[in-house]
Amino acid sequence: MYGSIMAYMVIKNVMNNSAVEKYSLGGCMIDGNEGGIASGTALVLEFSCTFVVLFVGVTVAFDKRRFKELGLVMVCVILAATMGLAIFVSITVTGRGGYAGVGLNPARCLGPALLHGVEKGSFL
Secondary structure (H helix, E strand, C coil), X not given: CHHHHHHHHHHXXXXXXXXXXXXXXXXXXXXXXXCCCCHHHHHHHHHHHHHHHHHHHHHHHCCHHHHHXXXXXXXXXXXXXXXXXXXXXXXXXXCCCCECCCCCCHXXXXXXXXXXXXXXXXXX
């Protein structure tokens, strides 16, 4: 959590303001008015993509028989491919500039959300 906040502060101070606005630093803008996506769409995307990643992780990585059959390298490849596919699908579905796809890690969006909200005067 603190790492996300510190990283946002460092990146924001290093980049110029036009780049900050263009790339929305955290990529987690969930607001239909500012170029992000609607809250309901974000909730459905986060839930479904996280469910798929966890389902594959539990069925492949935590099943001892399957883990022995596939081996460590193949399990890692399958999990990485699933995460990449989830992020690709979420970006493709939204097609918005202010949304960088599902977080799959809430801390990634927490720092930018807290600090960006404080800067604009609307604290979450």
